[in-house]
Amino acid sequence: MNRRDALSRVALLLGGTVVGGSVFLEGCKPGDKKMAIGLPFSAENISFLDEVAETIIPTTNTPGAKAAKVGAFMNTMVTDCYDEKDQKIFIDGIAAIDAACEKMHGHGFMKASPEHRKEVLTALDKEQKDYNANKKETDPNHYFSLMKQLTLLGYFSSEIGATQALRYIAVPGKYEGCIPYKKGDKAWAT
Amino acid sequence: MPQANIFDAIVVGSGISGGWAAKELCEKGLKTLVLERGRNVDHIKDYPTATMNPWDFKHPGMQSKEMKENQHIQVRGFCNEANSHFFVNDKEHPYNQVKPFDWIRGYQVGGKSLVWGRQCYRLSDLDFEANAKEGIGIDWPIRYRDISPWYSYVEKFAGISGSKEGLPHLPDGEFLPPMELNCLEKDIADKLKVKFTDRRMIIGRVANLTRGLKDRGPCQFRNMCDRGCPFSGYFSSNAATLPAARATGNLTLRPDSIVVEVLYDKEKKKATGIRVLDANTKKTEEFFAKIIFLNASTIASTFILLNSISETFPNGMGNSSGQLGRNLMDHHYRVGASATSDDFKDQYTFGRRANGIYVPRFRNISEATKRPDYIRGFGFQGGASRGRPGQLDGIGSELKDQLTEPGDWGMWLGAWGEHLPYADNKVTLNKDKKDPFGLPMVDIDCEFKENEKIMRKDMMNSAAETLEAAGLKNVKTFDNADAYPGLCIHEMGTARMGNDPKSSVLNRWNQVHEVKNVFVTDGSCMTSSANQNPSITYMALTARAADYAVRELKKGNL
Numbered sequence: 207m208n209r210r211d212a213l214s215r216v217a218l219l220l221g222g223t224v225v226g227g228s229v230f231l232e233g234c235k236p237g238d239k240k241m242a243i244g245l246p247f248s249a250e251n252i253s254f255l256d257e258v259a260e261t262i263i264p265t266t267n268t269p270g271a272k273a274a275k276v277g278a279f280m281n282t283m284v285t286d287c288y289d290e291k292d293q294k295i296f297i298d299g300i301a302a303i304d305a306a307c308e309k310m311h312g313h314g315f316m317k318a319s320p321e322h323r324k325e326v327l328t329a330l331d332k333e334q335k336d337y338n339a340n341k342k343e344t345d346p347n348h349y350f351s352l353m354k355q356l357t358l359l360g361y362f363s364s365e366i367g368a369t370q371a372l373r374y375i376a377v378p379g380k381y382e383g384c385i386p387y388k389k390g391d392k393a394w395a396t
Numbered sequence: 397m398p399q400a401n402i403f404d405a406i407v408v409g410s411g412i413s414g415g416w417a418a419k420e421l422c423e424k425g426l427k428t429l430v431l432e433r434g435r436n437v438d439h440i441k442d443y444p445t446a447t448m449n450p451w452d453f454k455h456p457g458m459q460s461k462e463m464k465e466n467q468h469i470q471v472r473g474f475c476n477e478a479n480s481h482f483f484v485n486d487k488e489h490p491y492n493q494v495k496p497f498d499w500i501r502g503y504q505v506g507g508k509s510l511v512w513g514r515q516c517y518r519l520s521d522l523d524f525e526a527n528a529k530e531g532i533g534i535d536w537p538i539r540y541r542d543i544s545p546w547y548s549y550v551e552k553f554a555g556i557s558g559s560k561e562g563l564p565h566l567p568d569g570e571f572l573p574p575m576e577l578n579c580l581e582k583d584i585a586d587k588l589k590v591k592f593t594d595r596r597m598i599i600g601r602v603a604n605l606t607r608g609l610k611d612r613g614p615c616q617f618r619n620m621c622d623r624g625c626p627f628s629g630y631f632s633s634n635a636a637t638l639p640a641a642r643a644t645g646n647l648t649l650r651p652d653s654i655v656v657e658v659l660y661d662k663e664k665k666k667a668t669g670i671r672v673l674d675a676n677t678k679k680t681e682e683f684f685a686k687i688i689f690l691n692a693s694t695i696a697s698t699f700i701l702l703n704s705i706s707e708t709f710p711n712g713m714g715n716s717s718g719q720l721g722r723n724l725m726d727h728h729y730r731v732g733a734s735a736t737s738d739d740f741k742d743q744y745t746f747g748r749r750a751n752g753i754y755v756p757r758f759r760n761i762s763e764a765t766k767r768p769d770y771i772r773g774f775g776f777q778g779g780a781s782r783g784r785p786g787q788l789d790g791i792g793s794e795l796k797d798q799l800t801e802p803g804d805w806g807m808w809l810g811a812w813g814e815h816l817p818y819a820d821n822k823v824t825l826n827k828d829k830k831d832p833f834g835l836p837m838v839d840i841d842c843e844f845k846e847n848e849k850i851m852r853k854d855m856m857n858s859a860a861e862t863l864e865a866a867g868l869k870n871v872k873t874f875d876n877a878d879a880y881p882g883l884c885i886h887e888m889g890t891a892r893m894g895n896d897p898k899s900s901v902l903n904r905w906n907q908v909h910e911v912k913n914v915f916v917t918d919g920s921c922m923t924s925s926a927n928q929n930p931s932i933t934y935m936a937l938t939a940r941a942a943d944y945a946v947r948e949l950k951k952g953n954l
Contacts, residue, residue: 261791261792262791262792262795263795263796264792264793264796266793266796266797268800270796282454282455283455283458286454286455286460286461286462287455287458287459287460287461288461289461324791324792327791328790328791328792331789331790331791335789354787354791355787358787358799359456359457359458362784362799363450363451363453363456363457364450364451365449365451368449368450368451371796371800372784372800374449374450375747376447376449376618377616377618378616378617378618378746378747378748379616379617379747380617380746380747381575381576381617381745381746381747381748381749382576382745382746382747383576383577383578383579383581383582383745383749384578384579384582384740384743384744384745385743385744385745385746386742386743386744387741387742387743387744387782387802388742389801390801391744391801391802392800392801393784393800393801393802393803394745394748394802395450396450396619396748
């Protein structure tokens with residue numbers, strides 16, 4: 207997919223209904239509740255982002271992104287660090303994920319099984335990769351690139367990510383330049 | 397005048413060189429007033445982020461819009477969420493960039509000594525003789541033999557870890573045990589010995605204590621130095637020189653004191669004191685002393701002299717040469733190369749080494765290494781590490797597994813290059829614009845020129861060549877086009893030392909030629925920039941000048 211296709215697809219999915227940086231997620235069936243999306247993100251928005259993050263970094267033998275509260279982390283970062291342009295891309299991206307799930311599985315992201323969620327986000331991951339391959343510096347960011355980036359940043363800098371998925375020692379006390387490593391040993395968090 | 401405002405000595409500034417001036421003058425028995433324009437920072441107590449974990453920060457790994465707005469220049473350097481309280485608010489402290497110049501400042505007790513990079517390399521006669529040999533600027537009024545014992549003196553107190561290498565152009569010092577090279581660095585160092593006769597890779601010489609020194613240190617290998625160290629593991633004014641000065645009972649430290657000018661008595665042909673603007677009350681007050689040391693940082697000390705206007709000095713104190721404010725230099729950097737290695741997959745590291753490697757200058761150090769296209773040279777800093785992969789394809793447990801294991805070893809080399817002194821690279825006072833304190837705003841007009849630009853190509857290419865020669869893979873070069881002067885935070889040269897009062901501001905003792913009881917021993921004194929990180933030289937020149945000043949004072953010459 208080239209950039210124009212990607213953009214027009216996003217625009218199509220959103221139906222051009224972006225008002226005041228906030229969008230309403232349309233449910234597939236009449237009577238489905240609409241989720242308002244805007245900054246700062248609501249508890250409902252954050253739950254949605256938690257599930258997106260959990261799909262990217264799931265619970266395995268260590269806790270995943272949801273336990274690490276990555277949804278709330280994204281709320282802080284998008285609010286405090288993103289410029290307006292990226293904020294809008296990110297906000298619109300939430301609706302776009304739901305729409306992509308709708309298209310693929312016939313229901314929204316929150317209702318999808320973990321397997322279906324993974325299918326949707328795997329497709330979006332490929333989409334953002336292809337998009338970034340031809341992306342010029344001035345082109346807008348892809349929303350899923352932003353979400354994935356914040357998920358990884360939030361997870362691995364969280365206490366769970368740094369101390370359980372990775373290893374962290376606050377005060378090493380010494381430096382050793384060559385110690386044995388075997389495959390499977392965890393990396394240092396910092 | 398109130399007796400409380402009279403001292404033996406006044407030191408303006410409490411950073412790297414001001415701390416040393418305070419320590420030396422206090423230890424020699426002088427009642428010394430240290431004036432600092434910023435707030436007080438007590439050692440350890442005022443390091444709010446020093447023991448914070450990654451998850452304790454609100455915005456780990458990113459800068460908030462608020463920080464980017466308030467510190468829009470500082471964030472171009474090393475200012476981040478963990479240390480931003482040690483950098484100025486750019487909105488409150490504006491200056492004019494005639495050409496792009498990043499003025500990175502730390503307005504607090506300890507100054508930038510809290511956040512400095514801590515790399516310490518002696519200059520040699522290759523540096524001290526270069527201007528005279530090549531007809532650039534003016535000759536340094538000192539040679540290596542003049543400063544060598546003072547390097548030793550300050551190194552022993554500060555605590556510099558490093559290895560003795562016997563290189564004439566990068567003299568050895570009084571070192572604490574060196575830090576360790578890691579697997580890949582050792583391998584590269586060995587390969588470079590075989591491939592090159594002119595370059596070698598050594599462990600960085602760094603002001604971190606690899607052994608405890610009195611009540612300081614040792615370094616705990618947390619690599620969070622720029623937040624202030626609760627273990628006193630690295631040299632700062634707050635940890636080392638100011639406590640030593642305080643221990644004498646001779647120190648008076650006055651924060652929030654913006655020095656506006658040096659007061660001059662034309663009959664005595666001496667400075668009598670300084671005028672201070674209180675940063676909080678905005679009231680002015682005068683303080684008096686027999687000798688005055690300016691250590692406010694290069695551009696700030698130059699500002700004070702330029703702003704010290706009198707009948708004798710209509711263009712700034714000690715500026716009959718017209719050189720005050722000229723010859724502004726920095727180092728040029730953020731250029732080099734990186735690469736990866738397929739080796740040592742069964743090796744890793746323990747601890748966070750607050751230091752990297754150093755490749756001492758290898759260009760224009762002999763006939764054999766002479767370049768046809770530029771003069772002077774550069775050194776490499778960098779290091780190898782086994783990081784974690786950044787962004788990888790895919791999502792889910794496979795991605796998570798990949799990201800929780802270390803990736804391949806990687807190595808980077810960045811070059812730090814010499815910046816020649818040019819008369820038209822200058823700091824001046826803007827007559828029309830005032831800063832928020834009502835003082836003239838500083839105009840900075842500085843650029844890198846042909847010699848730096850040509851050298852820069854070689855800095856990049858030779859970094860790549862070095863990594864390739866070491867057998868590394870995926871060699872990639874980098875050259876940050878917006879690395880403007882100032883960004884290296886080695887600004888210097890605007891009150892240069894020299895033998896001739898007609899072409900320099902300071903003499904060989906860092907004494908203002910025309911006002912013998914005023915000494916300037918921060919970066920503004922530098923006659924050339926060399927390519928080494930300069931702080932240890934400022935320390936040595938300060939201790940040397942303080943020794944001379946007190947001897948002269950006792951002789952009745954000041």
